[in-house]
Each structure stands twice: as structure tokens, then as C-alpha cells.
């Protein structure tokens with residue numbers, strides 16, 4: 284089973300739910316496990332997805348996902364960042380993105396890229 288980490292900043296959570304809904308059948312047919320930061324996961328659960336929720340981003344959720352990733356437990360990251368907002372945990376955000384590159388894990392930071400990646404996943 285492959286795992287996708289889903290993360291969205293507040294201004295991008297609606298786009299994340301829209302993306303998940305659009306690819307619901309793909310996620311189900313490929314038996315993809317979802318893990319997420321806390322609030323993103325709650326939104327996904329409300330939309331009917333089964334998600335393992337970690338802490339909220341500002342409390343260390345990005346860092347927890349990074350930890351799973353370096354242990355080889357994450358196969359792709361969908362991280363809809365909000366480039367128009369400030370984030371107190373910016374170091375964690377950059378750490379997660381850096382570690383995707385260190386470990387050669389596909390990272391989509393916007394819906395257009397996420398669609399291309401999930402179709403090839």
C-alpha cells in the first residue's frame with residue numbers, strides 16, 4: 284500500500300477537498316493510504332475520507348510528516364501552500380520540502396501538479 288501525505292494551508296483547504304473529491308475513485312482503486320496534518324485531515328474526514336491525522340501544522344504536523352517521510356513511509360506529498368500568507372512554522376514547511384528533495388519524494392504544491400502526479404502514481 285502506498286501513502287500520500289496531504290497538507291493544505293487554511294487558504295487552500297477548499298482546493299484540497301476539491302482535489303480529493305475529484306480523485307476519490309483513483310485513491311480508492313489504488314488503495315492509497317492518506318496521512319495529514321491535523322486540520323487538513325479533519326476537512327478530509329468531513330468529506331468522507333479515511334485519514335491518519337497527525338498534529339496541526341503550527342504544532343509540528345509538518346515535522347511529523349517529514350519524520351515519516353525520512354523513514355520511507357511516505358510515497359508522495361500533496362502540500363497546497365498559501366503563498367499569500369505568513370506562517371509561524373515556516374522553518375518546518377521548508378524542512379519538509381527540503382526532505383522531499385533529499386529523499387526524491389514527489390511533491391505537489393498546487394492542484395495542477397497534484398493532478399499530473401496522481402494520474403501517474
Ligand SMILES: O=C(CO)COP(=O)(O)O
Nearest residue numbers: 320321322323339340341
Ligand atoms: O500548517 C499546515 C502546513 O504547514 C497545515 O496544518 P493544518 O492542516 O493543521 O491546518
